[in-house]
Amino acid sequence: MDFQLKALTASQLCIEKCDALVVLVAQDSLPAGASATLIGKMTDHAVAAGDLEAKPGKCLSSYRAPGLAATRLVLVGMGDASAKNVRVAVTAAINLLKNTNVKRVVLSAGPNPVAASTVRTMVTACSDAAYTYTTTKSKPGQSGFEHIVIAASDVATVQASFDLGVALHHGVGLAKEWANRPANYATPAMLADAAKKLGKLPKIKVDIFGPKEVAKLGMGSFMAVAQGSREPLRFIALHYHGGAKSDAPTVLIGKGITFDTGGISIKPSAEMDEMKFDMCGAASVLGVFRTLAELKPTINVVGLIPACENMPDGLAIKPGDVVTSMSGQTIEILNTDAEGRLVLCDALTYAERFKPLAVIDIATLTGACVVALGGVRSGLFSSNDALANALINAGETASDLCWRMPLDDDYAEGLKTNFADVANVGGRAGGAVTAAKFLQRFTAKFSWAHLDIAGTAWKSGAAKGATGRPVGLLVDYLLGQAAGQSVPATSATSTTPGKPVKSRIRRT
Ligand code: BES
Numbered sequence: 001m002d003f004q005l006k007a008l009t010a011s012q013l014c015i016e017k018c019d020a021l022v023v024l025v026a027q028d029s030l031p032a033g034a035s036a037t038l039i040g041k042m043t044d045h046a047v048a049a050g051d052l053e054a055k056p057g058k059c060l061s062s063y064r065a066p067g068l069a070a071t072r073l074v075l076v077g078m079g080d081a082s083a084k085n086v087r088v089a090v091t092a093a094i095n096l097l098k099n100t101n102v103k104r105v106v107l108s109a110g111p112n113p114v115a116a117s118t119v120r121t122m123v124t125a126c127s128d129a130a131y132t133y134t135t136t137k138s139k140p141g142q143s144g145f146e147h148i149v150i151a152a153s154d155v156a157t158v159q160a161s162f163d164l165g166v167a168l169h170h171g172v173g174l175a176k177e178w179a180n181r182p183a184n185y186a187t188p189a190m191l192a193d194a195a196k197k198l199g200k201l202p203k204i205k206v207d208i209f210g211p212k213e214v215a216k217l218g219m220g221s222f223m224a225v226a227q228g229s230r231e232p233l234r235f236i237a238l239h240y241h242g243g244a245k246s247d248a249p250t251v252l253i254g255k256g257i258t259f260d261t262g263g264i265s266i267k268p269s270a271e272m273d274e275m276k277f278d279m280c281g282a283a284s285v286l287g288v289f290r291t292l293a294e295l296k297p298t299i300n301v302v303g304l305i306p307a308c309e310n311m312p313d314g315l316a317i318k319p320g321d322v323v324t325s326m327s328g329q330t331i332e333i334l335n336t337d338a339e340g341r342l343v344l345c346d347a348l349t350y351a352e353r354f355k356p357l358a359v360i361d362i363a364t365l366t367g368a369c370v371v372a373l374g375g376v377r378s379g380l381f382s383s384n385d386a387l388a389n390a391l392i393n394a395g396e397t398a399s400d401l402c403w404r405m406p407l408d409d410d411y412a413e414g415l416k417t418n419f420a421d422v423a424n425v426g427g428r429a430g431g432a433v434t435a436a437k438f439l440q441r442f443t444a445k446f447s448w449a450h451l452d453i454a455g456t457a458w459k460s461g462a463a464k465g466a467t468g469r470p471v472g473l474l475v476d477y478l479l480g481q482a483a484g485q486s487v488p489a490t491s492a493t494s495t496t497p498g499k500p501v502k503s504r505i506r507r508t
């Protein structure tokens with residue numbers, strides 16, 4: 001499926017040949033009145049008759065309407081034309097046309113000039129609604145939509161927003177593809193190959209480390225998780241060079257557990273299949289790099305992915321085992337199912353060598369975060385207010401929301417143990433926060449944020465599948481940096497939102 005931006009006036013829309021013309025109808029554009037085109041008049045009539053409301057997602061469709069070149073016309077309400085309502089409207093229209101033989105769709109936001117940001121939303125909403133996973137189906141079936149044309153009266157003002165939408169379509173699509181694949185089609189080695197393929201794109205270089213190199217680096221914690229699996233681990237390092245050589249990079253670390261059985265602390269079998277999604281953090285990093293290669297912002301970004309399986313086995317780690325992390329800190333593994341933090345901590349230590357501007361880890365880390373925030377907002381943890389606020393704002397712009405959670409030291413009490421420097425679990429209470437407190441022990445040398453995406457990276461139930469989040473949030477954050485909104489060198493920091501305390505040392 002490809003996207004095209006085309007200059008089309010309201011009257012040109014009527015003579016544009018396509019299988020379906022989708023026109024979004026905003027509340028304040030009604031009625032269009034006597035000057036309106038055929039489409040405007042049809043809209044007015046339908047509204048007057050009570051058959052169309054500008055309510056977001058309400059559709060009215062017609063077939064071979066005289067005077068229209070389009071085979072189908074779908075009028076769809078988009079309320080106040082907010083990003084949220086544009087998304088609802090586009091999703092409703094695309095769902096209506098899905099599983100028909102519609103190949104070429106023209107999408108218009110109505111006769112008035114469209115707001116630049118709306119175009120990005122039109123593209124990404126269309127991409128999300130049209131997406132279908134096919135990789136492991138024997139008959140991929142009807143591929144559905146082939147060309148989506150976004151109509152705009154003034155192409156120049158919306159071109160950048162369109163380009164961003166298309167780059168996100170590719171990046172989010174890549175993240176969904178790898179996240180959706182079953183674990184036997186997405187092993188650590190296969191993830192590494194996917195990263196290597198990205199290394200062929202402009203400005204991207206990729207390094208892959210296997211068990212020997214990882215042992216040499218001293219990543220004892222990461223290796224401990226991997227030791228129960230027949231699939232050898234991979235440590236993937238992606239480099240995007242868009243800025244000057246001396247520019248400090250932002251480091252993104254994605255949890256890459258290609259399957260999480262829980263290990264010896266094995267999970268119940270119900271819904272265990274969903275633990276193939278335990279590499280959604282890694283998939284989002286791959287998706288971001290795909291998008292960066294297309295947009296070429298003038299920044300440097302490093303992506304790190306510790307990838308392995310978490311399996312029960314004769315060689316697997318046992319509750320009570322103590323391992324030594326790359327940082328030198330010893331860890332008592334009280335629960336082998338708290339494995340995400342064990343692979344992330346070594347990647348955090350590895351990130352120090354880049355003297356990063358900021359380090360953001362992305363992980364399907366805790367069931368507790370799903371309980372706390374559900375599937376609406378990702379959990380955001382950061383001791384750096386400027387970084388946290390930049391991520392929150394990026395989430396708003398991208399309609400990929402997150403919510404800041406606390407990091408009070410009192411939450412780390414449960415991680416104390418008599419047998420190592422730290423235990424890998426605290427009690428059940430506040431589980432998303434104790435996980436973040438564990439990670440924080442490995443972040444003293446840089447500005448750090450942690451996104452717990454356990455609730456937002458995939459959907460359960462009938463719509464089971466990956467969402468591609470938080471690629472949108474991360475891309476907007478990085479583009480903000482390229483635009484010069486980087487984290488200030490001496491930013492106020494705090495352990496609790498809204499409660500500033502003394503600044504932390506950070507390197508730039
Ligand atoms: N990958 C899971 C987190 C998870 C659980 C995500 C359920 C989505 C749904 C993670 O590795 C895990 O198992 N975490 C444990 C931690 C616990 C043992 C402290 C959890 O959340 O139960």
Ligand code: MN
Binds near residue numbers: 260340
């Ligand atoms: Mn686990």
Ligand code: ZN
Binds near residue numbers: 260340364365
């Ligand atoms: Zn896990």
